[in-house]
Amino acid sequence: MLLELEGGQVPMGFGHMSVLAAASADSEIFVAQNVFFGIIALVMIYAALRCVTTKNVVHAALWLVLVLAGAAAQFILLGSEFVAVTQVLVYIGAIIVLFLFGVMLTKASMGDDDSVAKEKHAMAALVAVLLAAVMGIALIDSFSDTRLVIDEPQRFDMVSDAIFSQYIIAFEAVSVLLLAALIGAIVVARKDSSP
Numbered sequence: 001m002l003l004e005l006e007g008g009q010v011p012m013g014f015g016h017m018s019v020l021a022a023a024s025a026d027s028e029i030f031v032a033q034n035v036f037f038g039i040i041a042l043v044m045i046y047a048a049l050r051c052v053t054t055k056n057v058v059h060a061a062l063w064l065v066l067v068l069a070g071a072a073a074q075f076i077l078l079g080s081e082f083v084a085v086t087q088v089l090v091y092i093g094a095i096i097v098l099f100l101f102g103v104m105l106t107k108a109s110m111g112d113d114d115s116v117a118k119e120k121h122a123m124a125a126l127v128a129v130l131l132a133a134v135m136g137i138a139l140i141d142s143f144s145d146t147r148l149v150i151d152e153p154q155r156f157d158m159v160s161d162a163i164f165s166q167y168i169i170a171f172e173a174v175s176v177l178l179l180a181a182l183i184g185a186i187v188v189a190r191k192d193s194s195p
Contacts, residue, residue, distance in 0.1 A: 040070050044067050044071070047064075068091045068096070
């Protein structure tokens, strides 16, 4: 019995497993990356579900930290170390702290909230399922024939050139939005503390 490879035919015997391993190594199958992607994705899904189902707002923010850390780990798997570091510094380091300050300054409820009715849970679940379906269809329609090629990690100069040339409007809009959220938190905190 012969095994067909690009270089010709190889007889199959006891050593055919090493030949298959060499053939799969040439075809760019990243088994370890796929396994780690799956593990990180499962942890992110569990943390996201706990984030939206926990009754304590502070615990929800901490579960969100785990989701964002998983996103940073996924960026590392994709070879985008700059984006992963930015994810950790900006989202985990700044946005979560902003969330926690907002929770503490607005005196949000920390336990069961009787004002949330069961009907709102059903509507939220319906909206979540519809949103997931629309996003899934849009992603499959847009990127079904696209193959991600990772030749080398992204260099910092490539990312900075893209941010400050092609995406400068979105970058500045996000910074203004974060500034408005910070000013809004200060205004809300001052209204609550005034006699």
